[in-house]
Amino acid sequence: MLHTMEPSGGGQPRSSPAERASRSNEIALAEERYRALVRNLPKSAVILCDPDMRFVLVDGPEVEATGFSKAAMEGRTIYEALPSEFAAAIEGNIRRVLSGESFSAEVPFGDRQYVYNYAPIRDDAGRITYGLIVGTNVTERNRAERALRKSEEKFAKIFQASPDAVGVTRESDGLLLEVNPAFEAVLGFSREQAVGKTTLSLGLWVDPKHRSEALAALAGTGRAELQMPVRRKDGFILDGHIVLSAVEIEGERCVFFVFRDLSERNRAQRELEASEARYRALSEATFEGIALSDRGRIVDANEQLATMFGLPREELIGTSVARFVAPDSVDKVREHLTLESEEPYEHMALRHDGTAFPVEVRARRAVVGAQPYRVTAIRDITQRRQAEAERERLIGELRARNAEMEQFAYTVSHDLKSPLVTINGFLGMLQRDLADGDADAVSSDLERIGSAASKMMRLLNDLLELSRVGRVASAWNRVPLADVVEESLELLSGAIQTRNVRVIVEPALPVVMGDRVRLVQVVQNLLENAVKYMGDQSEPVIEIGTRPDPSRHVCFVRDNGIGIKSAHAERIFGLFEKLDPKSEGTGVGLALARRILEHHGGGIRVETGDLGSTFVFHLPKGDRDKKKREES
Amino acid sequence: MNARTETAGERRLVLHVEDDRDHAELVNRCLSRHCPGSRIHRVEDGEAALDYLEKRHDGAERPYLILLDLRLPKMDGIDLLRRVRGTPDLSSIPVVILTTSGSQSDVELAYANHANSYLVKPDDFDVLDEMMKNLGEYWLDWNVQPAGAH
Numbered sequence: 001m002l003h004t005m006e007p008s009g010g011g012q013p014r015s016s017p018a019e020r021a022s023r024s025n026e027i028a029l030a031e032e033r034y035r036a037l038v039r040n041l042p043k044s045a046v047i048l049c050d051p052d053m054r055f056v057l058v059d060g061p062e063v064e065a066t067g068f069s070k071a072a073m074e075g076r077t078i079y080e081a082l083p084s085e086f087a088a089a090i091e092g093n094i095r096r097v098l099s100g101e102s103f104s105a106e107v108p109f110g111d112r113q114y115v116y117n118y119a120p121i122r123d124d125a126g127r128i129t130y131g132l133i134v135g136t137n138v139t140e141r142n143r144a145e146r147a148l149r150k151s152e153e154k155f156a157k158i159f160q161a162s163p164d165a166v167g168v169t170r171e172s173d174g175l176l177l178e179v180n181p182a183f184e185a186v187l188g189f190s191r192e193q194a195v196g197k198t199t200l201s202l203g204l205w206v207d208p209k210h211r212s213e214a215l216a217a218l219a220g221t222g223r224a225e226l227q228m229p230v231r232r233k234d235g236f237i238l239d240g241h242i243v244l245s246a247v248e249i250e251g252e253r254c255v256f257f258v259f260r261d262l263s264e265r266n267r268a269q270r271e272l273e274a275s276e277a278r279y280r281a282l283s284e285a286t287f288e289g290i291a292l293s294d295r296g297r298i299v300d301a302n303e304q305l306a307t308m309f310g311l312p313r314e315e316l317i318g319t320s321v322a323r324f325v326a327p328d329s330v331d332k333v334r335e336h337l338t339l340e341s342e343e344p345y346e347h348m349a350l351r352h353d354g355t356a357f358p359v360e361v362r363a364r365r366a367v368v369g370a371q372p373y374r375v376t377a378i379r380d381i382t383q384r385r386q387a388e389a390e391r392e393r394l395i396g397e398l399r400a401r402n403a404e405m406e407q408f409a410y411t412v413s414h415d416l417k418s419p420l421v422t423i424n425g426f427l428g429m430l431q432r433d434l435a436d437g438d439a440d441a442v443s444s445d446l447e448r449i450g451s452a453a454s455k456m457m458r459l460l461n462d463l464l465e466l467s468r469v470g471r472v473a474s475a476w477n478r479v480p481l482a483d484v485v486e487e488s489l490e491l492l493s494g495a496i497q498t499r500n501v502r503v504i505v506e507p508a509l510p511v512v513m514g515d516r517v518r519l520v521q522v523v524q525n526l527l528e529n530a531v532k533y534m535g536d537q538s539e540p541v542i543e544i545g546t547r548p549d550p551s552r553h554v555c556f557v558r559d560n561g562i563g564i565k566s567a568h569a570e571r572i573f574g575l576f577e578k579l580d581p582k583s584e585g586t587g588v589g590l591a592l593a594r595r596i597l598e599h600h601g602g603g604i605r606v607e608t609g610d611l612g613s614t615f616v617f618h619l620p621k622g623d624r625d626k627k628k629r630e631e632s
Numbered sequence: 633m634n635a636r637t638e639t640a641g642e643r644r645l646v647l648h649v650e651d652d653r654d655h656a657e658l659v660n661r662c663l664s665r666h667c668p669g670s671r672i673h674r675v676e677d678g679e680a681a682l683d684y685l686e687k688r689h690d691g692a693e694r695p696y697l698i699l700l701d702l703r704l705p706k707m708d709g710i711d712l713l714r715r716v717r718g719t720p721d722l723s724s725i726p727v728v729i730l731t732t733s734g735s736q737s738d739v740e741l742a743y744a745n746h747a748n749s750y751l752v753k754p755d756d757f758d759v760l761d762e763m764m765k766n767l768g769e770y771w772l773d774w775n776v777q778p779a780g781a782h
Contacts, residue, residue: 413733418655418732421754424756424757426658428756431757
């Protein structure tokens, strides 16, 4: 364009003065327009140099902006107009353009950056007349470009370095436009194998439907996040986590994707879950309740513990340990907690319903993920305690039986020896009396010997009878006590009539479980005693009745005879014990009665009072003792 | 020394606590034969014995010896022994246990309650006879008691 500004050469056609005037006017106008144009070229300077490297024209806003002036430069050579260093720097370029080369060069000026476009201007003959230099200040543009480049570089690096498979597909057909190196590492296809192919043709989708689903998810917001299985090049199915973004690239709808393989994580997760399930199964299989606690609060527990405390497992968690400790064990438990003791110990625990039960506890410190916990195994020892108590009871019973045996042996030896002393003693006396010829004494001696022998026989019979109780199997039946009383009264009818005793029997006597013959022995013995110790009572009365008791049958035989001193209330049940040595019998009756009743699971005692005695005996209700009997 | 001479002719009293009629008769006959100077008062149980001893001021004679069986109705021998030893007026009376029981626990219990001697009734008559002879001689003839007691 500047070409037209060249002074007209000889090649131009001649013209009239009017034409010339008009033409010169036109030229002036055009020049004016070009000047205005050049002056307003943004961030630019337009310079013409003649072959002497003299500035012919200098214009444009950038001239003033760099501290030069059109006036100071035009008509001067570069060395005259410019600082020598700068002049030296550009001299080569100016020479180049003046030698006919068109080129661009970037030249810094101070902190500014300029792009200079150099173009030679030739006359019609083709000679170079000027060098045109259009300088544009590109400082800012360069800065923006650099920033963009940097940013692009950064993104490219991220794209390249991402461990997730990242890429772009064309939305219309799923054609892969770009993928990163991780794409190969994760999905097995190299960039060359992938780019230019569709995701469907690579078989990435386990089910082609998945692609439509993914696009449908993307449709709304232009963004989607999916959990989806994806097939690797080798056919292995990966658990994918896919993030999709709709993007437009060069006017085409595309999808930017980030694919992460969760298979490993999921596998680890599944393994963790399996391991946890195994441990839970382990803890559920124990008989012990197990709790994991943190500073006195239950963090986890097994079902056994929940069952033990009578609370759902979920409710157990988060509860304070103290809630399950009986008040009198609180101090003990707190001490173990404070000392972090790992010694097993026992204490009373509390169920949700407030009932207490004994437990054995063993705790350990455990660190789970850097967090210290207390693992406590709790065992319900109710049964053990019961067994211990039962054992103690049995030992006690055995001791009592042993003592009883000892007493029995002692009594037997003493009481059996007694008639022997008599027999042998009077045999000696007999000899002496025979020698003396004392007939009366002989007869008396013989009588005593005979009586002692009979007594011994009676003792032996009674002992035998006593030993048979519980040893000889007998019929165990439902026995109406009314029948027992009736039979006993019949057996004693003679004595009762002789002594003129009035007998009152309560009509509603219970039916008990037991050995009828033995029970008759008991009642008969009690009635016999009552008649025997009536004393000089003028109106002898014997009452037979029952007393109310929720748990057992309680019966009594009451008389209004001589009674018993309370001091002897227990002694009378001893073997061969007699309060009156002159009384008939061996003193085995009450011992026998007690033994029979105890064997029935019952017992007997005597109540002493101002008038007469009341023998009170009890028998169990129900079949409980039948079982006990069968066991023995 | 001359204890026997001093006491000769005195009819010394033995309180025999024995529930067995026949045993009492045997002891009585043996003791009377060897110690003609002795008399025996028999009671059948501890209560009767205590009753006798406590009523002594009403004229009952203080026994020179208590011959005591252990197994007795109402109050047994050991209980009576305790009562005797616990009563200042009676505590110096010699008590000889005569029983069928040779049980160690009875022997220990008797001495623990300050019995003077423990004899087991023999089932051989000659032994019994000899025992009663010695018993009479020792406790009734030779043994000396505090003068004020009688």
